[in-house]
Amino acid sequence: MxxxxxxxxxxxxxxxxxxxFEPGDATRRQLVLQRARAFxxxxxxxxLFATPGWVPATAFAxxxxxxxxLFLANAPRxxxxxxxxxxxxxxxxxxxxxxxxxxxxDPDFYVWLDAMLLEDEDETDAS
Amino acid sequence: MGHDRENEQRLxxxxxxxxxxxxxxxxxxxxxxxxxxxxxxxxxxKLVQNYAGxxxxxxxxxxxxxxxxxxxxxxxxxxVRNRFRSWFTWDEDSDExxxxxxxxxxxxxxxAFRLENDQFMHRLNHELGELPYRQQQVFLLRxxxxxxxxxxxxxxxxSESSVKTHHARALHKxxxxxxxxx
Numbered sequence: 001m002x003x004x005x006x007x008x009x010x011x012x013x014x015x016x017x018x019x020x021f022e023p024g025d026a027t028r029r030q031l032v033l034q035r036a037r038a039f040x041x042x043x044x045x046x047x048l049f050a051t052p053g054w055v056p057a058t059a060f061a062x063x064x065x066x067x068x069x070l071f072l073a074n075a076p077r078x079x080x081x082x083x084x085x086x087x088x089x090x091x092x093x094x095x096x097x098x099x100x101x102x103x104x105x106d107p108d109f110y111v112w113l114d115a116m117l118l119e120d121e122d123e124t125d126a127s
Numbered sequence: 128m129g130h131d132r133e134n135e136q137r138l139x140x141x142x143x144x145x146x147x148x149x150x151x152x153x154x155x156x157x158x159x160x161x162x163x164x165x166x167x168x169x170x171x172x173k174l175v176q177n178y179a180g181x182x183x184x185x186x187x188x189x190x191x192x193x194x195x196x197x198x199x200x201x202x203x204x205x206x207v208r209n210r211f212r213s214w215f216t217w218d219e220d221s222d223e224x225x226x227x228x229x230x231x232x233x234x235x236x237x238x239a240f241r242l243e244n245d246q247f248m249h250r251l252n253h254e255l256g257e258l259p260y261r262q263q264q265v266f267l268l269r270x271x272x273x274x275x276x277x278x279x280x281x282x283x284x285x286s287e288s289s290v291k292t293h294h295a296r297a298l299h300k301x302x303x304x305x306x307x308x309x
Contacts, residue, residue, distance in 0.1 A: 005298060005302075008298070008301070008302055008305075009270050009298065011247075012251060012270055012301065013270050013271060015247065015248050015251055016148075016251075016267075016270070016271045017271075018248065020245075020248040020252070021148075021151050021248075021252070022147055023147050023150050023151065027150060027160065027164070028147065030164055031146045031147065031150060031164070031167065032143075034146075034164065034167065034168040034171060035139065035142050035143065035146060035171060037168070037172075038142070038168065038171040038172045038174075038175045039135060039138075039139070039175055
């Protein structure tokens, strides 16, 4: 670095150190306030949210939850009419099965069943 | 407990001495008073929370490393924002307006000399603001803050040879622009 460079730098430095580049009163007051704030003990949650990483992490988590909700919402489901039909069929079936159970418990039912089966066999033989 | 208090007083003194210059350095980079204040506040908090026990000789370089890191983050955020809001013209805060008006009148100087000096400061203020970001910050850290090449390289997260190049380019540009005042 030449002498003229050094001289120029000295002049710039003395200019920068002069009052011209000092912050104004309002800014100086603000800086004093900020300095005081820097020494205050911060509560845990403020410190947590002050860490720069929480924003992307939260955004990522929110996106993941949204994707899962979207996936579940779009999963194939039977149409409502189909569901209603299925429900009514099931109800009828239950009613029907209840009657059958009563008959199965009655010994006369088996006598009747044998007779019916024999009749069916005879009919098929005859034909 | 007494040690903590001593540390706090030591840091208070350090920050009181550096905060004005730090604010101006941040303001040169951001061209925005509020952003500069916010970045200085963040740097202060980080220094107090994480590096309170460091020695006096380390504090200046450490503080400027933190501030530079905040400035880089700010620049990154700004470039992303600008990509989306390229049509929006930033209303650049001029802080306390024309800094020329704030310069204390030096009654010992001749009026002509004072006028030239004021003009030089005004132009210097303008030309520093016009320098490319890295040249500007390297120049201010080296010349104003008095950091050495290694400390500046650490603060700017670049090599020492880059610091030398940026410094030389900034110096050359300023000399060229302020030729009439030499």
